[in-house]
Amino acid sequence: MSFDLRRLRVVVRCRTFAARHRLLVDAGLAALLLVLQFSQRAPGPAGLALVVALHVPLIWRRARPVPAFWATLAVAMVCDLHAWQFEPRRPFVFAVLMAALYAVALHEPDRRHLWAAVVGAELASVIMLASARSWTEYSGAVLFATALLAAAASLGVVRQTRRAYLAELEERARRLERESDQQAQLAVAAERARIAREMHDIVAHNLTVMVALADGAALTVSRSPELAADTMHKVSATGRQALGEMRRLLGLLRADVPAPAPRVRAPQPGFADIDGLIAQVRTAGLTVTVAQHGLPVEAWGPGAGLTAYRLVQEALTNTLKHAGPGTNARVDLRYEPHGMELSVTDDGRAPARTSPGAGGHGLAGMAERVGSYDGTVESGPLAEGGWRVRARLTFGAVA
Template identity: 40%
Template structure:
């Protein structure tokens, strides 16, 4: 019961849509029912108005709508357009509610079919009763199945996003571990350099001390060796300490340049997407060449965004292909799928969706075109020139 009373977080856009949906249904079906009879109109509004909270409190909305429907059945009020609120409530509890509550809602829907058939078609022959029972049952089960599919798809996408976030965290952890190991290695090398240099200097100093009286030339040579060894050791130690200082600055300053993925990282990205269940074909045509870091990163991010949107929008069983064509003057990146073609929706967040792709491509002097294919599916084509504008 606590779960039913706890409001779920809902984006402002979704809340506005729910308000528009409930208001539209009230205006359309509520007043249509009110035109038939006052009681029918009040019952219709009772089943349609609560839909405003169908995302935040799906269980309470469904049971509230069912309670109004039960009053309708007890009052022997005929079925009316406002009864569509029952189907919307069933869909809402299936998509946004608890899984167990969704199963209970399906059972209540089946019971409602039996009650409606026994009340509203009691005077009909048995063939008509069975026909109406099957039709209403198919409608209820169809709405529930549609909601269940939507829930499953949402959970699948959420798992993929969580997995991607976990991979990012693992990569950062591994990077920090690699930095720590590198610092340990540099510290050992510093120790070796200093210990080796000091050992030579001690030996030369002892030899020069003994030769100072008998062979001044040998003593001078020993002192020269001590100086050369000390300077060389000091130079090596400064280089290694400089490496450590660069690592510290990179950790403290997030704006410091870090290694970024490029075209060479695409096979690993595609393998990760394949592991998530998407069929991906990867092809490279033309003569591969070394790309500038910015251009390689742009191509990588465009492919990554295209595959991510295929996972989200193309539907189950979709197949996609990634093609890199190294032309004479530009790199052409093509990401296509044979799914539903919902494609890439522009996002308000920079760096996401079609807007983000075009922004990245424009920085590299390129262009991005995207849209549904004639035979179905969606296609993203990015053309990225090798030479940046203005000689960049």
């Protein structure tokens, strides 16, 4: 295992060095082929110059593959004119030409240059082999040279295609990673916005109920201490409930704190909890009547019930805060097969309240909630006095 790891490290280092010093690596390959040329007897001064000139273009076979090939081809043809010196080295000359053609196939994306290089190399091989002693020997040598050139070009094309494919896969992986990070950030932002809405609804409603209960206890403490004490117990219970909900939501926002041990948490409120909400508001001194038509559909899911609950909660909280003493409120719930319509109306005479989008965070939160269910919400004063909040939600038809 350690031996394989060492070999892997050596391979990685070699590849890193080759990527950083491409020109040096290509010069080393050209020098290696040049050394192989001298396995035969040394040529004269002119032949030595031609041998060196034949290998020099290979140094730029990756940086400038097309010019390097045509320079190699030109020198190879000059070498063929000195056949008396290069006859024993003809296979080596052809090998250099194949290396240059392979470089064009591998590093040049324009296929037109490759086709031109293949034709040029083929013509050169036909000319270089013209000194064959018989037609049979000549045709066989040309076929063999053609096969070698085709193999070099095909191998280069295959490697270039594979490189492009791997590069595309890497780019796609990076793009998917970026998109995944963006989606995660958007999901976190959406979740934080949802938690912020929940916290606003919980804090605003419970504080409003506590203030109303405390006011009522203050008014009755002198003539009915027992009733005032009972009211203050309700204030305490409401405050504890609000603190529990806030701790739960703040725990979701604290990403740096390790998750606590699993425990049973109270479910989110839904359709069945609207009656309890109205009862809590009644204890705060607001007279509320309820009219319900139809029943909610279980297949709508908990999100639908939570949205309806929060809409009623926010509307009644605003009534408690703004409508003044002696106000009566009416909650109408109409359930249909594909959604519901709800309205909360009061007869308060308090100054006008804000409408959705006019600076009120609670009513703006209503608009965000109904938007997730393709719904609408309207809020405004009535001609005869009072205020009405009406929302329509679409949950989808159920078969």
